[in-house]
Amino acid sequence: MDADRTAPDVGFLRPAAPSPGAQRLFAGDRAEVGHVMNLSHAWAHLPDAHEALFRLLGEAADAAGVSFRQRGVLVAAAAAALRDPHCALAWGTRLAGExxxxxxxxxxxxxxTPLDPTDRALARWARKLVHDPNATDxxxxxxxxxxxxxxxxxxALTLYIALRIAFSTVNEALGARPDRELFDRAPAAVRGAVTFGRPVAGRPEA
Known part of the structure; x- marks a missing residue:
């Protein structure tokens, strides 16, 4: 565990046993975002499943033919509907960049309202899958x-969103707090919109 990652921040599970898969997961975090994300400590118990999940997410996104911006719309809409602050902050920031x-x-x-008709349809579909997939028509x-x-x-779009919901569900259920770095990197408008979920790590209200 990184020295700056305290147990309350990383969630309810005990630290995973060291493994090559966990080392790859942590190294990937450091390469991509500069630190080991709190949620990755839970996934360190299932690093092969984490790799398989993101491989399938990539395949679904490719099959859906969505751009990076459209992935941002899908994930931001779904994460907010699910009240997942991790993905809302991360993908809200990415969508802001696009x-x-x-x-x-x-x-x-x-x-x-600010979206074009195609992106609007994507956002609405993502929210419907979160709120009640039995209510689609x-x-x-x-x-x-x-x-x-x-x-x-x-x-493929439906599979992509469903997998994102599964990822968010694991993160939230196991108690990981959103990384302070995610919050600090997010634009002020995005931070202001993410008022749900577990408190940000290291903040006084946490």
Missing amino acids: TDPETAAAVLEGDD PGDVQALRDAGFDDARIA
Whole structure:
């Protein structure tokens, strides 16, 4: 465990036993974001599953034919609907970089007005899968077709969002707090929109 990662920040599980998979996971975090993320301490118990999950996420995103911006719309909308502060901060920041902070904050708050029709359809589909997948209807699928997605891409979109929901569920259920670095890097508008979930690590209210 990194010296600056205290047990309350990383969640409810005891530290995972050292393993090559856990070392790869932690090294990947350090290379990508400069530190080991709190949620990765839980996934260190299942590093092979983490690798398989993200490999499948990549395959689903590729099959859906979505751009990086569109992935940001999907994940930000789903994460906020699920009240997951980790992915909301991370992907809200990425979406802000692809659009602007105000647009990213609007998506996190459930307001799709700044989005174009295609991105609006993606955000709405993501939220529907979080809130009640049994409530979708043929009109919802047709809206995606009208936005330019064929049925194979719609299936891939649905898989991508469902996998993101699974990832968020594990992180939240096992008690990891959002990294302070995620919060500090996020634009002010994004920080202001993420008012849900577990408190940010290292902040007084935590």
